[in-house]
Amino acid sequence: MNARAPRVAVAGLSARMLAQSAARAGLNVVALDIFGDRDTRTHAGMWFDIGGEGLSIDRARLYDALQHVARLPRMLGLVVTSGLEPLAIELSRAPGVPRVIGNGAQSAAVRDPRRFFALLDDAHIAHPDVRFTRPADARDWLIKRSDGCGGTHIEWARELDDTPPGAYFQRLSRGRPMSALFIAAQREAVVIGFAEQTTVSAHRLPFIHAGSLGPVTLPRDTAARIVDAIETIVWRTDLTGLCSLDFLLDNDTFQVLEINTRPSSTMALYEAAWPDAWPRGLIGAHLDACLDGELPHADTALKRPPLIAGQRVVFAPHGFVASQAFSDACFADPACHDIPLPGARIDAGMPVCTMMTTAPELDLLRTALDSECARILQRIRNH
Known part of the structure; x- marks a missing residue:
């Protein structure tokens, strides 16, 4: 690693994926997460423990680490991944920490369920039925917290008597869980590809994220309609950088579930299956979009790689x-x-x-x- 190369901080519950991609881009990496896994430390020159109780991030430890990181030379900024959704807007405005390279205030347009599902309705984009008060018959309903990730924010509505703050109810719907990874800049988006999501049930949590497969090829018309939905959402919200759209696919119809306004774990699929297309890793494309407003060539996206x-x-x-x-x-x-x-x-x-x-x-x-x-x-x- 070039000691004079720019630095980037990557943070989340697990920072390994971002650290690996950033190291591939030739950057000096500072990682902040709760695990400190062996390969995370291999890709990062520095690591900070931001773990709280259980599988959570301690806010005070996070800010202490970020204030230290902000003083490091050649620091480009901070890229966040899963686990920091509740702090996205706060971090983008906080003094004394590295600038957030990605979505700050604009993430509220899609992370606030009232605003997001109203946007989808106005744009005629399909989604499962959503309510903000408990249904009279909750047997086929889920309750979701808007600030969660990885399926840990989803429970059966019938098993909870109280509604947590910021939660909403969503009707259980048919379909294969999928995601679309995209990069946005200046109200335009390029869709990188589609992936199939896998989940497992654990205790009261029915849909814990357990992995993904991709890129997978969808029928041309279906893919075009999903791309159009993403372009519409990006135009209306001004999202930037790597994001992903979670949706259910039932034959040739789809229903939008949510948007992750930060790099998702599926980015590793495209780097592994098609490394020549992303010589600087997808985090390089994320930096180009966020810092320079540049998107990858459209002919790089949605093509079937050899693997x-x-x-x-x-x-x-x-x-x-x-x-x-x-x-x-x-x-x-x-x-x-x-x-x-x-x-x-x-x-x-x-x-x-x-x-x-x-x-x-x-x-x-x-x-x-x-x-x-x-x-x-x-x-x-x-x-």
Whole structure:
């Protein structure tokens, strides 16, 4: 790494993906997250612990770290990922911290459910039924907090008596969970591609994010209508940089669920499946859009690369403490990411690592991911 290269700070619950992409772009990386995974520290020259109780970010530790980071030389700014949604606007206005490279105040237009679903209705963009008061019969309804991520903000409405602040009700709808990754600048957007999302159920949380597969090819007309919806939303909200649209796909119809106004985990799929298209990583494209108003060429997007990539989170079947041998074995495994440091305590049901691989076809990719995850689970059982 060039010691004189610009610096960028990346922050979230897990900063590994952004740190990896930024290092590929030739940047000096400062990572702030709650895990401090082994490969995160490999890609980042500096790491700050911003962990709170459980799987949460401690606001005071975050601001202490950011004030230190802001004083580092050649600091371009801060790129955030999942976990910092509640602080997006606050961080963009806070003194003494690096400037946010991405969405600040404009994120409210899509993160505030009242504004967002009103926008969709006005633009005639389909979405599941939404209510802001409890339905009389809540059996087929979800309750969602607008400041959450990764499925941890979604619960069955029938299992909650109270409505948390900022929450809303959404009717359970049919369809395959999908996402569209896009880059926006100056009220224009380029869609990078579509990915299939996978979820698991955990306790009272029915839709915990567990991975993704992509890019996947959609029928031309369906893809065109989704692209048109994204372009309409970006025109009306002035979103900037890497964002993603979550939606349900049912045959040739789609319903919008939400927008993530920051780089999402699916960006890793496109970098893995089509590395030649993104020689500076997608974070390089994010910086170009946010700092210079430049978008990638449209002919780079929505083309079928030679490979499809998949990533899947491995959850601990039982609690254990990662040994040196376990961490070393994962670190030597090219398919393994988000690798725990020796001595890390991982409780039952918590994420252990993320497995990622590529294949020329979707069925082969699923088989390969099954094999990779089974190998890690056996390694945990033998631990």
